[in-house]
Amino acid sequence: MRVAKGKKAKPAKKQKLAMTADFAGMAGSFISRDEIYHRLEWYFDHSHNPKGPHAIDPNTPIDAFFQGMDPSTARKVLWVNINKISSTYVPAWKSALFHGVQFPWTSKPNVAIGLRDIQSFGNLIDSAVLTYEHFGWHVS
Amino acid sequence: MRFAVSTALAIVIMTPSVGAAETLSATKYDKNKDGVLDENEALVWRLHVQDPMLAKYDVNLNGRLDPAELERLRADSATSFSDRSRSVANDVLFFKNRKIADIDKVASSRPPPAVPAEVKPPKGGCENQQRLFVRRDRLDTYQYREGTFITGFVPKSKAKGASASFTHDDLDRSNSATINGRVSYVISQNDPMSPCFTGLPDDPYAKHDFKAPSLFGTTVALWTDAQGTINSPRTKNEKSALKAGIDAQAAIAGGPFFDLQYLIASPYAQTDFRGEARIYGVTAAWEPFAPNARLGGTIGAPATKYLDWFWQLRAEADVKRVDVVGATALTRGDYAWTGAVARLHLTPFPDRSVYDPFGESLFPDLVGRFYADITVNYHREFNRGIEALLWGAEVGFNITPDGTASISVSYTDGLDKDTLIKQRQYLVALNYKL
Structure with missing residues (x-):
């Protein structure tokens, strides 16, 4: 079957655009532990200056952040809330605060630290680092 | 780089052995298997007892580290350093570029590092929860x-x-x-x-x-x-x-x-202590949490350094049929209540030390001492056209910093829907929580 040149080129262009869009959402990029640390600090305290020193001690127990809420409920709320962060849900710093990566609820050794199991702010940073790595980011 | 690695190896090797394995068996040092240790065999054995690191890497038992053994030690050391560096990476980021005096002050009072605690089934199994x-x-x-x-x-x-x-x-x-x-x-x-x-x-x-x-x-x-x-x-x-x-x-x-x-949802049957009343009903309740709106509690820093607040909302519907009044203040017939309970919590001078342990508190002695809340109950009964509005306010002072003991003054005014008794009362209370 003969196909005109113009008609042949059009579908090829569409396919290329679609593939680019898909990979752009999946590929991830580079981020430092330092920046993840700052982003988590900003999440808990919007007055945090991401260009200044770190303010929250990584050894701080995670329960210390749950003001007025019982720890069990607060963990569930944290899990939902931190995963819903986006440019529309919260006027977040640099749009999507955690770049769309989804923090896990349960843990898996060497793969994931779930929010159900974290005990300190440092555990949360480690959880975030593993999460970024899982979603294809290079964490330095 | 090579100098650094060599220095590290030297430090590792020269470090005096702490808790050396004095019980190290001599069996494997009897290289000729004659059942006794000759002078050279005994020398290597004692060197290994004295230095566990040498004992671990001197696999050919000649009493020294050969190039291949040194390479294995270097590789293990590099791997170990990488793992250990990763485990303290957060602390390094937190403490770097700080003044020594500030570091010592914060480090002396900080809690010990915590490791993630994976959920374990309760003792005796889940059937015993x-x-x-x-x-x-x-x-x-x-x-x-x-x-x-x-x-x-x-x-x-x-x-x-x-x-x-x-x-x-x-x-x-x-x-x-x-x-x-x-x-x-x-x-x-x-x-x-x-x-x-x-x-x-x-x-x-x-x-x-x-x-x-x-x-x-x-x-x-x-x-x-x-x-x-x-x-x-x-x-x-x-x-x-x-x-x-x-x-x-x-x-x-x-x-x-x-x-x-x-x-x-809570279907229920109600009577009184004499078993005379006969009442049946269903209560439905809804309680939402949205920390971004400070509803149900908050996750994160206080609203301001002077005042923190959050609020609670609980919507309720209570439908009941009263067949026999008994020892209650209700009357015979159907009640259909709908309404809500809302409570505003106020905490002056909230604790911000979690969010910046290097920062100064505004009034350190007043942190977490005062509290106040306002509660409003509003329910409407549709069959009888009854409106029950009950509100109260409470101001308290925590006598102990952890809030175990407190003294409070409260005022309550309005109609209680459960008893249909009007209230207007002041209460000064000494509270204890364990």
């Missing part, structure tokens, strides 16, 4: 949720306990018993917070759509609730309510407006 709860009223048990998944279920320190008293007057020849308590028994619980929950996918990173609400745990519990007084001989002011029912509770996670919502 806590099911029986004895508390003051439904607000102390209605969610049957854990304080922390480590320490157990509904936190006793937060709940009020049941109380019962009995008085015998020998002169009047009268008896009086007062009971305020609620006993609940969980017959089914499917809470992802519980270590006995098995309904989650194996993949921790399984995608979850947080924009859409989804079921995140259910609980079914039987309960009986007793509030009131019974006298013998019977007096005019005797009022009591004895209820028995079922709580069916569901937790909903996610959604466009709320992060978490609890829905509770």
Whole structure:
């Protein structure tokens, strides 16, 4: 079957655009532990200056952040809330605060630290680092 | 780089052995297998006893590290350094570029490092998890949720306990018993917070759509609730309510407006302590959480350094039929109440040390000492056109910094829907919480 040149080129262009869009959402990029640390600090305290020193001690127990809420409920709320962060849900710093990566609820050794199991702010940073790595980011 | 590695190796090798293995067996040092150690064999054995690092890497037992053995030591050291560096990476980021004096001040008071604690089934197996709860009223048990998944279920320190008293007057020849308590028994619980929950996918990173609400745990519990007084001989002011029912509770996670919502349906039968009243009803309640709107609590820094606040909302519907009034203030017929309870919590001078331990507190001595809350109950009864508005305000001062003991002044005004008795009262109370 003969196909005109113009008609042949059009579908090829569409396919290329679609593939680019898909990979752009999946590929991830580079981020430092330092920046993840700052982003988590900003999440808990919007007055945090991401260009200044770190303010929250990584050894701080995670329960210390749950003001007025019982720890069990607060963990569930944290899990939902931190995963819903986006440019529309919260006027977040640099749009999507955690770049769309989804923090896990349960843990898996060497793969994931779930929010159900974290005990300190440092555990949360480690959880975030593993999460970024899982979603294809290079964490330095 | 090579110098650094060599120096590190030298330090490792020259470090005096602490707790050296004096019990190191001599068997493998008998290289010629004649059953005795000659001088060279004994020399190597004693060198290895003196230095466990040498004992580990000197695999050919010549008493020194050959190039191949040194390479293995270097590789192991590099791997170990990488792992250990990763484990303290957060601390390094936190403490770098700080003044020594500030570091010492903060480091001396900081809690020890915590490791993630994976949920473990309770001792004796999941069939032995806590099911029986004895508390003051439904607000102390209605969610049957854990304080922390480590320490157990509904936190006793937060709940009020049941109380019962009995008085015998020998002169009047009268008896009086007062009971305020609620006993609940969980017959089914499917809470992802519980270590006995098995309904989650194996993949921790399984995608979850947080924009859409989804079921995140259910609980079914039987309960009986007793509030009131019974006298013998019977007096005019005797009022009591004895209820028995079922709580069916569901937790909903996610959604466009709320992060978490609890829905509770509670069919019940009610009588009085004499068994005369016959009342049947169903209560439905809804409690949402949205920390971004400071609803249900907050996650994160206080609103300002002068004042922190959050609020609670609980919507309720209570439909009941009164067949026999008995020892209650109700009248015969149907009641259909709908309404809500809202409470605003205020905390002056909140604790900001969590968010910046290097920062200075505004009034360190007043942090966490004062509190205030305002509660508004509003319910409307549709069949009889009754409006019940009950509100109260309380101001308190924590005598101890942890809030275990406090003194408070409260004012309550309005109509209580459960008793239909009008109230206007002041109360000064000394409070104790364990």
